[in-house]
């Protein structure tokens with residue numbers, strides 16, 4: 001069951017990538033699709049390094065992975081979840097078609113966790129935007145994680 005949903009997701013994302021590449025007059029690329037499939041299989045969100053490791057097993061170079069990340073980002077198939085952090089802490093995730101997600105993000109180390117809250121979900125879904133129809137949302141709450149708070153305590 002779990003595998004089937006992952007396969008469905010990969011198929012859906014590859015179709016989105018096809019639409020993007022065709023509309024931007026780019027060639028379809030098997031390697032790109034492989035990197036995308038590897039990204040879909042990783043636990044979300046993931047770091048570029050985790051994707052590089054997964055792609056290495058498929059004999060795909062680091063440079064290719066970074067290029068594909070950039071392209072997927074432009075195609076809005078993948079996005080960086082913690083925008084404010086440095087590249088080494090950057091975490092990415094595949095953007096599901098219609099998803100509602102709340103994430104907490106540590107401003108110090110960039111760690112990201114997903115939070116389930118029907119209260120917040122319903123509040124955002126119920127909000128009426130002016131001349132704008134919401135399709136999905138991703139809410140980020142910034143702060144300090146437990147690990148960083150404890151580190152901070154030790155220094156002072």
Ligand SMILES: [Zn+2]
Pocket residue numbers: 106107108109110111144145146147148149
């Ligand atoms: Zn932290």
